[in-house]
Amino acid sequence: MTASTTTEEIRPFRIEVSDAELDDLRDRLARTRWPDELPGVGWSYGVGLDYVKGMVEHWRSSFDWRKQEAVLNEFPQFTATIDGTNVHFLHVRSPEPNALPLILTHGWPGSVAEFLDVIGPLTDPASNGGDAADAFDLVIPSLPGYGFSGPPRETGWDSARTARAWDALMKRLGYERYGAHGGDAGALVTRELGILKPDGLVGVHVLQIFAFPSGDPEEMGRMDEFEKEGMANLASFDEHSGYLKIQQTRPQTLAYALTDSPAGQLAWNSELFMGWGGENVDNVDRDRFLTHVSIFWFTATAGSAARMYLEDARSGAGYREVPNETPTGVSVFPWDFRSVRAFAERSNNIVHWSQFDRGGHFAASDAPDLLLEDLRTFFRRFR
Numbered sequence: 001m002t003a004s005t006t007t008e009e010i011r012p013f014r015i016e017v018s019d020a021e022l023d024d025l026r027d028r029l030a031r032t033r034w035p036d037e038l039p040g041v042g043w044s045y046g047v048g049l050d051y052v053k054g055m056v057e058h059w060r061s062s063f064d065w066r067k068q069e070a071v072l073n074e075f076p077q078f079t080a081t082i083d084g085t086n087v088h089f090l091h092v093r094s095p096e097p098n099a100l101p102l103i104l105t106h107g108w109p110g111s112v113a114e115f116l117d118v119i120g121p122l123t124d125p126a127s128n129g130g131d132a133a134d135a136f137d138l139v140i141p142s143l144p145g146y147g148f149s150g151p152p153r154e155t156g157w158d159s160a161r162t163a164r165a166w167d168a169l170m171k172r173l174g175y176e177r178y179g180a181h182g183g184d185a186g187a188l189v190t191r192e193l194g195i196l197k198p199d200g201l202v203g204v205h206v207l208q209i210f211a212f213p214s215g216d217p218e219e220m221g222r223m224d225e226f227e228k229e230g231m232a233n234l235a236s237f238d239e240h241s242g243y244l245k246i247q248q249t250r251p252q253t254l255a256y257a258l259t260d261s262p263a264g265q266l267a268w269n270s271e272l273f274m275g276w277g278g279e280n281v282d283n284v285d286r287d288r289f290l291t292h293v294s295i296f297w298f299t300a301t302a303g304s305a306a307r308m309y310l311e312d313a314r315s316g317a318g319y320r321e322v323p324n325e326t327p328t329g330v331s332v333f334p335w336d337f338r339s340v341r342a343f344a345e346r347s348n349n350i351v352h353w354s355q356f357d358r359g360g361h362f363a364a365s366d367a368p369d370l371l372l373e374d375l376r377t378f379f380r381r382f383r
Helices: 019-030 049-061 065-073 112-123 159-172 185-196 217-221 225-235 242-249 251-260 262-273 286-299 302-315 368-382
Strands: 010-013 077-082 085-092 100-105 136-141 178-182 201-206 324-332 348-355
Touching: 019 049, 019 262, 019 286, 049 262, 049 286, 065 112, 065 286, 077 159, 085 112, 085 159, 100 159, 100 185, 100 368, 112 136, 112 286, 112 368, 136 159, 159 185, 159 302, 178 185, 178 368, 185 201, 185 324, 185 348, 201 368, 242 251, 242 262, 242 302, 251 262, 251 302, 262 286, 324 368, 348 368
Parallel strands: 100 136, 100 178, 178 201, 201 324, 324 348
Antiparallel strands: 010 077, 077 085, 085 136
16 A cells, blocks of 8 residues: 555555454454443434444454455556555456456445455356356446545545546556446445546446435426335434534544444444444444444544535535536436435436345345346446
């Protein structure tokens, strides 16, 4: 992760967490100082105490970081200096000669590990029950400030600047045509790529378009029942969005607690993954989730990841209704905020829209088969 003196250099990278770091983590987990909890409140005041205690014990005594590290290290990894900051990325080439390059962007509080279940089928569909004509070359970066990219050393790293860095990365890798996909924070970056509309970008595909009601009765009248149910979920977002407001306003204050307490890091990251009532606890793979949390912990990037929220809040990037003329596809999953097509069409060139009966906010992990087929379907038009 050291900076290069040659800005065009692509540097091989391998994840190597030391035994001392693992011992320190287990020691801290064993010495967790627990808060109290009001009786009978469940998750209504925040992430439940019994859940966090159980996950901390699993992380300390059962979770095998070395196994997860080995899985990640099976894929070619690199770093590059882009616009003055370090960017870590997986670069997995397809065996198919006509594969379409595709950049995949994770969200918060995730990591490149979000995409582990789709890498094989996307790059080598012929060996995974698919059609060789649907093959992709994959570039999977860690967002600036996240994980093995490490913290940027200057302000201004919002979703729009990250989108410009992604285009620079794809060009540096020699790709003249490419597509993009993302979810959560990755959806904001991917839409900003669409707004940027750089030469060679053929289309963007996202899990969410964060567009909201305008008050136009005609727009509201075009909503189907699936979207109306999603609006009911969205209506309760404000009372659950403390994590968002803190990261948009005081990320540095938050960073002291999360960088010093692995139990705190785990609880904070659980806010979005597990659902605000804990409804997703039984649906989320514990070891995959702890892989994300461990990456945050070992790289001490809780604060620098949160800063992206503040940068977007200040610049308006990600949520702005600036025209996105790039052909755009959207996958909408029921256990999520549920984007509304009538709202999204105000400022996006929507050419593909899919709604599913299962899957959530991190669909690459909890409904990879559905997302995989939707990506294949959307990008066939650009081959």
